Amino acid sequence: MLTIGIVLLVEHTSGSYGTAGIVAAAAGLAVALIAPLCGKLADRYGQRAVLVPAVLVHAAAVSLLIVLALSGAPLWALLLAAVLAGASVPQIGPMVRARWAARLDPRSPLQHTAAAFESVTDEFTFVVGPVLAAALCTGVHPAAGLVAEAVLTVTGGLLFAAQRRTQPQVSVRIAGASGAAGGSGGSALRITGVRALAVAFLGIGMVFGGMQVSLTAFSEEIGNPGLNGVLYGVFAAGNMLAGLVVGLMHWRRPADRRLLVAYPVLVAATVPLWIGASSPHAWLQGGLGLLVGICIAPAMITGFTLVDSLVPAGARTEAYTWLTGAVALGQALASSAAGQLADAGGARAGFLVPLGGTALACVVLVVLRRRLEPPAPPAPPVTGRIAARGARHESPVAVD
Incomplete structure (x- = not known):
């Protein structure tokens, strides 16, 4: 609701999708930069200590x-306020996932089922949120x-912060190996696999951001x-339905x-979405958006x-915030790029952003595919009589 709310409000007051995209991008960029820090602080000091002040600052x-x-404030003032709004977005999604993992x-x-459940609940908000925000802004x-976004964030954030029983234990030292976050103050981003996933999620964020702006421009072009909000809700509904299916399946492949x-x-899936934007039929673009949404859930x-x-x-928690922050950064970049392209060449040009963003991320993902393989679990230590017996069997020659 935050991104599309900014787009609709600023476009109304400025008359420019480009300006609206830049302001929304500033908020998304702030989310991407600050979210990992919030996740790291939550790992160290506890989720409630970070969450309560965040929701209050966000509302302000x-x-x-x-x-x-x-x-009618100037653009620089809007950008400063948007940065503060984005930087204070509470990272509830990563915190929930950290609780499941714990x-x-x-x-x-x-x-896997828990990850799918969280994806479904996330996508439910993507179904309801844009429709609600668009209806409120236009009606x-x-x-x-x-x-509405601020009220829901404060209410939900404080209710979630009150659930202390399920919070993960505070971890002051983070131990790891093989490039993992190690030692006090180590970052999850030191793990190459996390960096590869962050690039992949950056591409997914560009789908979200590009769709929000481009569908807004498309709706304007066809006179409705x-x-x-309905078109974006259909896109998000595909993601949610696919998440349900993926969560119910038991996978043998790693x-x-x-x-x-x-x-x-x-x-x-993003290719026909770009091609179909030249058609004035909303049902066609809605169907193609549904297809893209279906394809997002398995990857996420x-x-x-x-x-x-x-x-x-x-x-x-920090690792999850790197991924959600990458999505926010992708949304920010895509909102700005799609806004500029839509102003210059119409909605169809804006739909190039999801295509280009996922294609580049896919190349990086393939190149770094070896880094996604989970490390082998350490062998259990062999001690006591078993160790001595093994030593006798392995060393038949006596040594004085």
Whole structure:
């Protein structure tokens, strides 16, 4: 709701998709840069200590952005408020995933199911959020979508912070090996596999951001601006439905191999989306958006599942925030790029952003595919009589 609320409000007050995309990009960039720091602080000091001040600052920042936009403030002022609003977005999604990881055995198939469940609940918000924000902005007031976003964030954030029983234990030292986050203050981003996943999620974020702006422009072009929330909701519904299916399946193929199949399929799905934008038929573009949404869920769920096997327990919240931050960064870059392209060449040009972003990320993912393989578990120590017996069998020659 934050990104599309900014796009709709700023486009209304400025009359430019490019300006709206830049302001939304500033918020997304702030999320991407600050989210990993919030995750690291949550790992060290506890989720509640980070979450409560974050939601309060976020509500104040969104309120400031609304006042500035409606008063015709200059772009630099809007950008500052957007940066503060993005930097204070509470990282509830990564915190929830960290709680699942702490409560479930890493080898349990329920880890995959939990990741799928979180993806479904996330995508439910992507279904309801854009429709609600668009309806409020077009039917009530241009700022109503952001007002609702701030109210829901504060209410949900405080309720979640009150659930102390399921919080992971605070981890002051993060131990790891083979390039993992090691020592005090080590970062999960030191793990090459996490960096590869971050690039993949950056491409997924470019799908989200490019779709938001381009569908808004497409709806304007066909003379039905209120339809953009519905079209984006259809796209997100495909993601949610696919998440349900993926969560119910028991996979034999390792997660790293599944990702290398799911991601190229996502790239292929963005091609007809770009081609179909030249048609004035909303049902066609909605159907193609549904297809893209269906292809996103397997890639996202598999990526989150891989984190559990690549990252030590004490750094998982931070690792999850690197991925969600990469999605936010992708949204930011795509919102700006798609806005500029839509202003210059129409909605069809904006749909090039999801295609280009996922294609480049797929290349990087293939190149770094070896880094996605989970490290082999350490061999259990051999001690006591078993060790002595093994030594006698292995060393038949006596040594004085």
